[in-house]
Amino acid sequence: MAFDTESPTLQELLRLQDELSAALQRRFGQTLAVCVTDVVGSVEYFRRFGDVAGRALQQRHFDLVQEAIGAHGGRLVDTAGDGAFFVFPDAPSAAEALSAIQRAASAQNLARPREHHLTLRGGLHWGFVLTDGVSVAGDSVNLCARVAGSGKEEGLAEAELRLTRAAYLELPPALRMRCRALPAAHLKGVEPPVTLVALEWEDEATFPTSVRCEETGRVWTLPRRDLLGFGRIAEHEGVKANDVVLEAASPEATSMISRWHFELRRGTTGFALRALSDARTEVNGVTVGKGCEVPLPLGARVVVARTLSLVFVSPREGIAGTRMP
Incomplete structure (x- = not known):
């Protein structure tokens, strides 16, 4: 049966509205x-x-x-x-x-x-x-x-x-x-x-979240991506070239870093570093040849072209105020 909306008074319709809302x-x-x-x-x-x-x-x-x-x-x-x-x-x-x-x-x-x-x-x-x-x-x-x-x-x-x-x-x-x-x-x-x-859906004890340059003191937050590029150029033909653009203290030192020097690949148990350049790349004192891939544990130290030393860390754990009360 259709409800008669014309006969009730304003007060009755308002009461009905409240009753319907409650129902x-x-x-x-x-x-x-x-x-x-x-x-x-x-x-x-x-x-x-x-x-x-x-x-x-x-x-x-x-x-x-x-x-x-x-x-x-x-x-x-x-x-x-x-x-x-x-x-x-x-x-x-x-x-x-x-x-x-x-x-x-x-x-x-x-x-x-x-x-x-x-x-x-x-x-x-x-x-x-x-x-x-x-x-x-x-x-x-x-x-x-x-x-x-x-x-x-x-x-x-x-x-x-x-x-x-x-x-x-x-x-x-x-x-x-x-x-x-x-x-x-x-x-x-x-x-x-x-x-x-x-x-965070990954274990911060396994995946570094930031990288710190020992020579300059600069800290980069690592983007939440599955492939991260590191090198000296920011763009190539209008397209982003690297996620972390590396720059040394002088133009001469920077020129020793390759345009695309290395990349990090996110795996199920941590990052792996893959060298992209003939220029020297070291992980914890071990040279990584071009095209080779090695695990990158939390705290790893990567030396780029004997010019920059990068330390991969997870600083969120020790920063006051980053955890909700």
Whole structure:
């Protein structure tokens, strides 16, 4: 029977609205871990390689999501463009699934050229939603999408997982120890600024996060990518040449460093260094020939062309204020 919307008074309609809202929340309201992931740089990838390659990249993303949510008890809600939206009954399972997705993407990238690497960003929020078991809606969904995209707004073009404080507080101590605080984020349509943390999915005792030059004291934060280039030039024919541009104290010394000197490849158990140049490269006192590859442990010292000494470290562990309280 159709409801008569013309006869009731304003007060009666307002009361009915409140009753319907309460009924919706009682029947369909749940608190869930909401996750959103998307592909970094997908627009440029489609432009360079075409629709078929771009769609294949998206499918790799969706396949990894399906595998992870199946293993951790989640549910895929929707995919649109290069993004995926999925939920879990608890935040720890969601955090582990997001970490598994990133590790799986990294493992796949080992067998592919750099330009075809799959780089993902993700967001996680713990909050109230309305769901009928199929669709999921509410402010929590919108907030999570903003969190996942916040790195893009900041110009961050690397893999990262960002969590709201509400999600962080649902994590056990072991997972909290893998989080580091980020500056408060000004998200579009969200007030006030949102407290966020980044979840590390790799073991910082295995993977260095920064490199320090002993001669100049300069420190570079290593981008979260699966292939990192080191050399003396920043660009070549309008394309980024190296992730870390090496410069010595003088132009003469810098010229001894090759344009592309060495690269780091991210493996399942740590980085490996591959020498790209005939110019000398040493790892912990051992010379690495051009085309050869050696493990790069945390704390390794790399000497470049007998000019620069680079030490690979994980300084986050000792920096006050980087861990959430």
